[in-house]
Amino acid sequence: MNFNTAEFYRSFGEYSQLPPSDRMEIAFSGRSNVGKSSLINKVLGRRNIARVSSMPGKTATINFFTLENIYLADLPGYGYAKVAKSEKQRWAGLIDGYLKSGRDIGVIFQLIDYRHPPTRDDLMMIDFMIESELPFVIVFTKADKLTKREREERMTAFGEEIPFFKDITHVDFSAETGEGAEEIRRIIEELAEEGS
Helix, strand or coil: CHHCCCEEEECCCCCCHCCCCCCCCEEEEEECCHHHHHHHHHCCCCCCCCCCCCCCCCCCEEEEEECEEEEECCCCCCCCCCHHHHHHHHHHHHHHHHHCCCCCEEEEEEEEEEECCHHEEEEEEHHHHHHHHEEEEEEECCCCHHHHHHHHHHHHHHHHHHCEEEEEEECCCCCCCCCCHHHHHHHHHHHHHHHC
């Protein structure tokens, strides 16, 4: 699979605007500023295909990218406090609609900041995916910011903080060093092959 051939397709701000699900989709989920855009750029080997912003809550749409025979779907970041209630409700409706509409979702990469315990929103999302039997992989971002010992401590803590953690596939990722990017590409390639 040639990841460099990925292209931005379209942004959708309302659930009703989403295109029909005519191919497998790989989704990226996580709280605002967890590093979704940076991860997508690193995995695709492109600098700015997904817009990176230092302002949390910037991605307020579902952004679709085409990659050979699949879509990548960058979901809006959740949990940013300084957003109007009506805007939060729109985001929730968009994400909820996307996840509950029976689309062909191959996997959801659920991003969590390695340095911190999962937020209440992260845990709600994990619970929802488990209950809905949606396939997902947890990606611990910003791995380069921790020492080896800090990583071990956080990993032990995640075992307590995240339900069924020992049964969940997880990847350590750094947009800086590229750690984990190859593993994420491999997961996407395997799913794309199964879906073709």
